[in-house]
Amino acid sequence: MMEHCQGTDEKYRRFWISSVIDPVAELEEGYGLPNARVIRTLSGGMFAAPLLVETDGRRLVLRPHSFRNTSGSFQFQSEVIGHAAAAGHPCPRVLRRLDGTWGRRVGHVFWALYEYVDGATMSWTAWADAKRTPAGRLETVAGMAANLHDLFRRWETIPAGSALRTALPPIQFRHLAACARHAIGAANAAAAEQDRLPKTVGALADPAIPDAWGRLVEEAQGLGGRRLPRQIVHGDLSPVNLVWTSHRPEPYWIDWDCVHVGHRLYDALGDVLLRVDSSEAADARVDPDEICRYVEAYSGASNDPLGVQERACVAMFLVARQLEDLRQRCAVVATLPAERDAEYANLIRMRLSLIEQLRQYSPWKGGTAPWM
Known part of the structure; x- marks a missing residue:
């Protein structure tokens, strides 16, 4: 260890x-x-x-x-x-x-x-290619997420022990203000590693980070995101937590450490759509068509299709996932090897770029989205 x-x-x-x-x-x-x-x-x-x-x-x-x-x-x-x-x-x-x-x-x-599942996760580059396949793996994951959420929604009595500390991922919208305070404090604390990780610390000092957290809190209040129904969710849906095998078309879901009671669509969106490899971080772009495909596949597979209020929260949930990634990176700065300084800095800047790109799709202040 x-x-x-x-x-x-x-x-x-x-x-x-x-x-x-x-x-x-x-x-x-x-x-x-x-x-x-x-x-x-x-x-x-x-x-x-x-x-x-x-x-x-x-x-x-x-x-x-x-x-x-x-x-x-x-x-x-x-x-x-x-x-x-x-x-x-x-x-x-x-x-x-x-x-x-x-x-x-x-x-x-x-x-x-x-x-043990004898298979493999996809690299971010491989996942980016797989998502482009018509009616392929992107829709498969969306349908699996919908079916899993349907299953958990029928679980009338939630077992004891579901609470997860707000300092841990993922963002819990019931405690969004506390998550924001923790994240901003963690970003500020990263300054202690300035000599060892100058690029990462510099990226985390960007004033766009506290600004984005403030806008997220405001938007969640305006769109009523915190009032959406809550249920058991996986908590960390991402290509790195999907193991693909040769004997079945659907992947195995691993790493349930973040399982908790939260919003189903925030969970389904996870880190499935926007992330790219760190070597391509400068070119990361929001693809509204890809988001539409995923949202429609999820809604079509669910026994409880997405309503207007949930669809209005898609861009907000995607912004929240970018901010959660930044919060997780702050949590490991003190143990990050110096040789990964440039990689982390690139990923931080990528997340901030995606947040800025997502603004136009939020209906909170006049944006429009094709998945509405």
């Missing part, structure tokens, strides 16, 4: 050092799985990387959780995943330990064991 301990943040280093476990002992003693071994650390995870392990030829994923890091909060996550999987939604389930628990807390994280 020491690959997480980069940068200058000693507190973060102590956080992970105190949370290390022996993976082989965990599998053999905690789960009764013999002949265990670690194959490699898997890619992905802005905050914590999972381990690919094997026991008697069966591959599994041992994963640390720093968001839902108590038995009660993680039980909510595991029960939601199990509910989705039982209904046919492709997602790797959490396995119980010998004592019947869903995992165990070590230090500051909660370790849990998952089924």
